[in-house]
Amino acid sequence: MEAWNTLQSRIVSCTRCPRLRDHCAAVAAEKRAAFRDWDYWGRPLPNLGEPSARLLVVGLAPAAHGGNRTGRMFTGDRSGDFLLRAMHEAGFANQPTSVHRDDGLRLIDAAVTGVAHCAPPGNKPTLAELANCAAFFESTVDLMPNLRGMVALGRIAFDACLRLYRSRGWLAPGKKPQFAHGAVHRFDGAPFIVCSFHPSQQNTFTGRLTPRMMREVFVSARELVLDDAGAVAPRKRGG
Numbered sequence: 001m002e003a004w005n006t007l008q009s010r011i012v013s014c015t016r017c018p019r020l021r022d023h024c025a026a027v028a029a030e031k032r033a034a035f036r037d038w039d040y041w042g043r044p045l046p047n048l049g050e051p052s053a054r055l056l057v058v059g060l061a062p063a064a065h066g067g068n069r070t071g072r073m074f075t076g077d078r079s080g081d082f083l084l085r086a087m088h089e090a091g092f093a094n095q096p097t098s099v100h101r102d103d104g105l106r107l108i109d110a111a112v113t114g115v116a117h118c119a120p121p122g123n124k125p126t127l128a129e130l131a132n133c134a135a136f137f138e139s140t141v142d143l144m145p146n147l148r149g150m151v152a153l154g155r156i157a158f159d160a161c162l163r164l165y166r167s168r169g170w171l172a173p174g175k176k177p178q179f180a181h182g183a184v185h186r187f188d189g190a191p192f193i194v195c196s197f198h199p200s201q202q203n204t205f206t207g208r209l210t211p212r213m214m215r216e217v218f219v220s221a222r223e224l225v226l227d228d229a230g231a232v233a234p235r236k237r238g239g
Contacts, residue, residue: 001051007139008046011117016132020118020125027064027119041071044118047140048073049111054148054225055092056141056191057083058157060198061116061125068119072101073112082199082214083153090218109225113140115160123200130160138164141191148225149191151217154198155179161193181209182217184224194221 015021028042045062062068066077074080075098084105088096092110097103116125116133125133137160141147152158158179165171170190177185183195196209196217203209 004051004143007136007143011044011046011136014044014117014132014136017118017125017129020116020120020129023064023121024068024118027068032065035065035069038069040069042068043071045071045073045114046117047111047113049107051111051143052146053107053109053111053144054146055110055221056144056147056150057087057110057112057153058137058150058161059112059114059153060156061114061123062119063123064119070100072098072105073114074098075103075105076100078201078204079199082204082209082211085211086214086218089215090222092218092222111140111144113137115157130156134160134163147191149194149221151194151196151221152179153196154200157198158193158195165190181213182220184220192224194224 024042028040031038031040045067059074062073063077063079066080067073067075070076074083080098081096084093084098085096087093087107087110092108094106094108095104098105113136114133115130115137117136120129141164150161152161162171162177165187168190170187171177172188177183177193179195181195181197185193185195194217196214197203199209199214
């Protein structure tokens with residue numbers, strides 16, 4: 001647990017991406033009218049959950065007036081409510097909403113990370129910024145000894161998972177898993193990946209991603225986590 005807490009501190013204190021740090025600070029200073037009484041977090045967000053979890057949810061990045069305001073992943077915006085409702089219904093969270101850091105939310109056998117830990121302008125981190133955050137993703141995986149699978153929220157998160165898997169030799173030569181909502185990819189000696197559209201308002205408001213679709217992703221992940229045949233802890237780097 002000490003190593004996990006050290007990682008969390010390293011994430012929060014990171015200054016590798018000046019553009020993102022400037023953006024987060026500017027949003028925190030300007031605020032949105034509806035949140036003018038809030039003291040915005042305005043820094044990189046740590047992972048949510050405990051390292052003992054068997055499922056890791058991989059998102060894109062915090063929302064400017066969601067996580068960047070509240071200081072917790074997928075907290076304080078509609079994307080977070082959409083995600084947490086599905087996780088709650090599948091048994092991965094004790095409540096279906098996520099409003100602020102002290103609202104009593106507790107993840108159950110799950111943790112949440114992002115491929116970027118700072119809110120990016122236009123919700124679009126650059127490739128260089130994603131590369132700067134990659135080490136945090138790698139360390140997160142290394143520090144989860146019971147990890148059996150991941151849920152990749154969106155293609156960018158899925159691609160980040162594949163980069164990690166390739167770097168560690170977890171992908172068989174010539175194997176090229178494809179992103180599709182609900183797709184399940186299993187690997188020999190490495191965590192499974194379940195794909196999902198990202199619960200952004202662009203997807204949820206248009207009906208591209210429905211509550212049922214999101215719930216089914218986590219029900220599938222729950223079944224895989226409980227499947228003894230898939231109970232594989234990740235190999236260490238170079239393993």
